[in-house]
Amino acid sequence: MSEHPSYLRVLLTFARNSLVRDMTFRGNFLIDAFSSMSWVFMNLGFYVLIFEYTPMLGAGTGWGKYEFFVFLATTLIINSLVQTFFMTNADEFGELIRTGSLDFALLKPIDTQFLVSLNRIEWSSLGNFAVGLLLLAYALGKIDYSPGPAQLVLYPVYVLCGVAILYSLMIALAATSVWLGRNQTLYDFWFYITNFSRYPMEIYRGPFGTPLRRVFTFLIPVLIVVNVPARMLVRPLDPRAPEDFLLPIFAILATIGSLAASRWVFGRALLSYRSASS
Amino acid sequence: MAIIEIEGLAKSYRVYQKKEGLRASIRGLFRRQYRTVEAVRGIDLTVEQGEFVAFLGPNGAGKTTTLKLLSGVITPTAGEARVLGHLPWKRENAYRRRFALVMGQKNQLWWDLPAAESFRLHQQIYRIEPSRFERSRDELTSLLGVRHLLSQPVRELSLGERMKMELIAALLHSPDVLFLDEPTIGLDVIAQYNIQSFLRHYQELRKITILLTSHYMKDVAALCRRVVIIAAGRIIYNGSLSGIINRYGGQKVVSLQFIDGRIPADLARFGEVILEEPPRAKIRVDRRVVPEVLSGILAGYSVEDVSVEDPPLEAVIAEIFSRNGEPPEHQVGQIPELLKEE
Structure with a gap:
């Protein structure tokens, strides 16, 4: 008998159990999927409106209407994946710490970070994922430029890198509940941070924008989450700036760095965990 | 063979001393006063293979903290403990596959799903072979009489039924060591009795080592030959149940x-x-x-x-508790003033 469980099997069981649970509360599931999808459509309408007044997001940036829709679709795909797999779990992690229910996770012969991070899968968020894919296909069809095979292969890789960076940030943040006792600002913080990742990085310039761009590229690398895969697919600027080659390399390093940092914070948190009354 | 060896085990917490009132709360934002709570103050204990040992003690005596230390849920401030040769707080999978912890006050089953689904998850996490898993599951559910409830969502079960399912979840991987933290708390007499009978039967059959904390003397009297009394984080008695009366029931x-x-x-x-x-x-x-x-x-x-x-055992134990952890040597030979009977 092997000492390690099959992580894939456990993940599939999590997915299955979550689905069984979601189906039990069918109404809740449908409302969830519907409300988040309507938020997406309202957002989309807002950008359609903006492009009624301007052909491009910032003069000379190359982000025209459909290029930007590819960017938007990428945001949607990445965020929906994070929400499907990690958001509820990170949120619940704080609660597990506060109530002492993390005890049970620590008893199991399986990686605790894996168990805590993927325990519940939010199937209703996959509605947005589908919308994202449709928008991506639609927008790509409207652009003259069509991506080559290398770009099509690298795009999902960088989408996953983006998901990993956002996940790392989220789980590290949730782990701080161990020291703070309570950290309920997760959703708020999430919204503030991802707000910066929602726009092409070219818009961050000038005396205020440049420092922002540096901070959110190198310190908390949320700017590269969407920018790298989206730029790779639509090449808003041609010929390309030198950073278009450097950024993807940096993105890989940032992904590894973020995951390692989150694992470190998580490990420290578990060591400081003090459980709660019986 | 000693399964559990504890030496000088201690755990203290620093807790924020919150004062009453708004003004004190605001002051607490800037200047916090902390107090150290010594939950466990240096425990020595050895438990042999196949023993069924009861931990008795008033609330806050350090029983649960000790079980959590032995399960590796929390790390100690000082001291050593080895369970099955492992350092519990290293949280090695090799150790975690061999013990289980059941807490009467907390539940680990998925609330909205039938227990059967949680069991399946356990099968995968512990990597139990399908045939062995099915055999254990069927045997345990029959013994506890909950087989017909397997496909009912856990939130629809009664407290007693849920506790039985919790026990089954903990035993599916056939642990060698079982920590039970008040497994019968809040249960009616029949459910308590059923769980006691089950535990006795299971322990006799499998010869596993069990540490039990409980407030019900009936649990202890029915199950454990050896009793460890903890008060204020220290062990003040370690011996047989009848020995308590001989020693303290003067x-x-x-x-x-x-x-x-x-x-x-x-x-x-x-x-x-x-x-x-x-x-x-x-x-x-x-x-x-x-x-x-x-x-x-x-x-x-x-x-x-x-x-x-x-005198009733409860009265003797209550008397020992109320003296709250004075070292035992002060107690030997004293005749306790028993609580009044009605």
Whole structure:
């Protein structure tokens, strides 16, 4: 008998159990999927409106209407994946710490970070994922430029890198509940941070924008989450700036760095965990 | 073979001392006062393979903290502990596959799903072979009489049924060591009895090592030959259940029934009269003078019935608890003032 469980099997069981649970509360599931999808459509309408007044997001940036829709679709795909797999779990992690229910996770012969991070899968968020894919296909069809095979292969890789960076940030943040006792600002913080990742990085310039761009590229690398895969697919600027080659390399390093940092914070948190009354 | 070896194990917490009132709360934002709570203050204990040991102690004595330390849920401030040769707080999978912790106050099953789904998850996490898993699951659910409830969502089960499912979840991987933290808390007498019988049967069958904390003397009396009493983070007694009475129950209760239906007025010269309900009376006497008391009474009065009993175990234990962890040497030889019986 092997000492390690099959992580894939456990993940599939999590997915299955979550689905069984979601189906039990069918109404809740449908409302969830519907409300988040309507938020997406309202957002989309807002950008359609903006492009009624301007052909491009910032003069000379190359982000025209459909290029930007590819960017938007990428945001949607990445965020929906994070929400499907990690958001509820990170949120619940704080609660597990506060109530002492993390005890049970620590008893199991399986990686605790894996168990805590993927325990519940939010199937209703996959509605947005589908919308994202449709928008991506639609927008790509409207652009003259069509991506080559290398770009099509690298795009999902960088989408996953983006998901990993956002996940790392989220789980590290949730782990701080161990020291703070309570950290309920997760959703708020999430919204503030991802707000910066929602726009092409070219818009961050000038005396205020440049420092922002540096901070959110190198310190908390949320700017590269969407920018790298989206730029790779639509090449808003041609010929390309030198950073278009450097950024993807940096993105890989940032992904590894973020995951390692989150694992470190998580490990420290578990060591400081003090459980709660019986 | 010693399965659990504990040496000088200690755990203390720093807790924020919150004061009452708004003004104090605001002051607490800037200047916090902390207090150190010593939950466990240096415990030494050895438990052998196949023992069923009870941890007794008042709330906050350090019982649960000790179980959490032994499960590796929390890390100690000082001291050593080895369970099955492992350092628990290293949280190695090799160790975690071999023990289980059941807490009566917390549940680990998926609330909205049938227990069967949680069991399947356990099968995968512990990597239990399908045939062995099915055998254990069927055996445990039959023994506890909950087989027909497997496909009912956990939130729809009664407390007793849920506790049985929690136990099954903990035993599916056939642990060698089982930590039970108040497994019968809040259960009715029948459910308590069922769980006791199950635990006794299972332990006799599998010869696993069990540490149990409970507030119910009936659990302890039914299951454990060895009792460890913890008070204020220290072990103050470690021995057999009957030994507690011998050591701490310095008095006996003599029940008398008088033929003429009247209770003699001078009964108090033999001991403290704790019940006068003609024709019955009860007096409490030092156990060392029981023979003299009995011969005195039998010689002087017409007695229809007489019996000599130990004081109730609860009363003895409550007395030990109330002294709250003075070192045992101060207690030996003292005759505790027992709680009044009704």
